[in-house]
Amino acid sequence: MKSLTSLMRDTYARTRTLAMIAGMVLTGLVPFVDGVMPAGFSIVLLAVGAGVVMIALLVMMRPGIDNAEESTETNGDARTGAALLLYLSPVILLNVVYPMVSPAMAAVDVGGVPLTLVVLASSITVPWLAQAACLPAYRVIGDLMAERDLEAITRRFCQFWPMMFVQSLPLVVVFALPLWLVTGWTPTALAIFASLCGLHLLFVQSLVMSNVANRRGAWALAWSAYAGALFLAPTLWWLPPLIGSLTQLAAMGPGLRHLGVAHRIGAREFSADVLRGLLMGSVLWADKLVLFLATGGDFQVVVVFAAMLPAVVAYNFYFINLAPRVDREMAGLHRTISGGPMATLLTASKRLSLVVDRSVLTTGTIGVLLTLAVSLVVNGLLPTQVLLAVFAGASSWAFMMLTLLSYELDFIGEKVSPQFLGGAHLVLCVAAFYVLGVPGGDGNGAGAYAALVVADLLLVGVAWLLYKRHWVQPEYTLFWRHATTW
Known part of the structure; x- marks a missing residue:
């Protein structure tokens, strides 16, 4: 009361x-x-x-x-307004580009399923997947964020990132399994969906550093490269997330020297973060995936x-x-x-x-x-x-x-x-x-x-x-x- x-x-x-x-x-x-x-x-x-x-x-x-x-x-003020526009660049760019390239995608079938449907399934899965896959990264760099030492943060992130990506891959199965059970897609279509989710998982994790450093320009550059690749080659489904990831690798610069497989997050801590991300992320994103499954993508x-x-x-x-x-x-x-x-x-x-x-x-x-x-x-x-x-x-x-x-x-x-x-x-x-x-x-x-x-x-x-x-x-x-x- x-x-x-x-x-x-x-x-x-x-x-x-x-x-x-x-x-x-x-x-x-x-x-x-x-x-x-x-x-x-x-x-x-x-x-x-x-x-x-x-x-x-x-x-x-x-x-x-x-x-x-x-x-x-x-x-x-103008600066924060510009920052908001840059941060919303994926929303703006993709809402402009997707309608333009949908006809080209619709003309291509993958395993008997229109490419547009596979891309749509991936697009509504990735935001929820990203919430779970990126949360462990903030555990890794959490104790360094108060000091805002970007060099140290980048070094720590790169040390853990390869194994963190590998640990996150089972999440793709978590989303692919219900899709297969409900839709009955062919192995080829399902494999492309899983590959798309895996590539996007790499992409969203690569964006963590731009987000932590408040580099809105680097964030917008990644999504601009993504949208540009989608516009120029809409049927090369693997290209947009790959090009977007490369822009973020370039931004990490010398920190990439510390990439390796020697560091990993403990299984218990990683699982706790992933579960937390899945449950909290479901509030904003689960309805789109459930609607897709309930309608077979026809909505x-x-x-x-x-x-x-x-x-x-x-x-x-x-x-x-x-x-x-x-x-x-x-x-x-x-x-x-x-x-x-x-x-x-x-x-x-x-x-x-x-x-x-x-x-x-x-x-x-x-x-x-x-x-x-x-x-x-x-x-x-x-x-x-x-x-x-x-x-x-x-x-x-x-x-x-x-x-x-x-x-x-x-x-x-x-x-x-x-x-x-x-x-x-x-x-x-x-x-x-x-x-x-x-x-x-x-x-x-x-x-x-x-x-x-x-x-x-x-x-x-x-x-x-x-x-x-x-x-x-x-x-x-x-x-x-x-x-x-x-």
């Missing part, structure tokens, strides 16, 4: 919460617009959608994390991916524009716990809790505004798909909020709850598509996503209560977690 009261007492939190509620209600009303508006109203829907996007951009430019009434921070790909974009943009906005401030406040609290006076500790703790709360609520507000905008645009352009867009978009927003709250729990050291929430989401996701079934026709998948909206909003409520329990007084959570390790 205190968690809900805190939302209403703070003006900033109350405003953001009401904005999210209003945005979700308006999104839910979008499918009914056609019934009350005259013919030819689509241009108005597109204009309103563009206006909502502008409002979301204004929130991004002035998030008001420091002071909701008199915001002076520069979180939305409205453009609409589902468009509905997902708001959540992806908002989630990346958090990590580019808001997470650095949270990290600074957390570092300050750690320093104060180590030797600061009690009055300073209480002030630092309250400030950290406020910054994290406002960051989460601002991210949610941006996500729901963009979800409303996409729903309006889809209704204007593809009115027969508006139900799918609304429910897939609303559920993606819930997935994003659940993932973000799970990340905050994990960040403060609470490792079990996020995995429980991820596991619950995965079970509900499979049930939504296989127990309820996927309706046929133009609303393909809308019914399952409608069920997921309800289920995941309940999980978001549970996650919020857990989050507030640990973050309302973060100094106690951090102190007792540290004390129990003595």
Whole structure:
């Protein structure tokens, strides 16, 4: 109850919460617009959608994390805006290139399966696979990240990377097995799918260093090379991830001298990280793979991916524009716990809790505004798909909020709850598509996503209560977690 009261007492939190509620209600009303508006109203829907996007951009430019009434921070300046665009380069580039090369891919069969279908299966598998495959890398370099010594970090990463890649390869089997059981693909098609996943596993692990070093230019270069290879040779399925990986190898420079097989992560630690990554990553990415399996790949790909974009943009906005401030406040609290006076500790703790709360609520507000905008645009352009867009978009927003709250729990050291929430989401996701079934026709998948909206909003409520329990007084959570390790 205190968690809900805190939302209403703070003006900033109350405003953001009401904005999210209003945005979700308006999104839910979008499918009914056609019934009350005259013919030819689509241009108005597109204009309103563009206006909502502008409002979301204004929130991004002035998030008001420091002071909701008199915001002076520069979180939305040109530099951070450019960083966000660079970080979103895979989303932008691939959404432009894939529609252009799909006809060429569709003309090629691999083992009796269209290449487009194999590539699609790989594309919706890799983000989830990446979450699990990259998490062990942060265990390897975690103790070096505070010092920001990139030479030492690169050296350590290169020492462990070859064996870490080998240890990660069984993950490909974890995803290939259900695909084979459900689709019955031929060994050739399945082998190409597994090879694509393996090459992408190499690619996403190679991106870890650019991510750690905040080298957005190197990140964008990798995805530009990937998209360029895809555009120039769409049927050479192995080329894009290979070219992308080579750009990152070049960026590591002298650190590559330390590549070897002498260092490896312990099996228990590696398995724990992989399981944690699979469960937490399932929240944002499992529905696409389950939908693919439930429909055999015959679903409205453009609409589902468009509905997902708001959540992806908002989630990346958090990590580019808001997470650095949270990290600074957390570092300050750690320093104060180590030797600061009690009055300073209480002030630092309250400030950290406020910054994290406002960051989460601002991210949610941006996500729901963009979800409303996409729903309006889809209704204007593809009115027969508006139900799918609304429910897939609303559920993606819930997935994003659940993932973000799970990340905050994990960040403060609470490792079990996020995995429980991820596991619950995965079970509900499979049930939504296989127990309820996927309706046929133009609303393909809308019914399952409608069920997921309800289920995941309940999980978001549970996650919020857990989050507030640990973050309302973060100094106690951090102190007792540290004390129990003595």
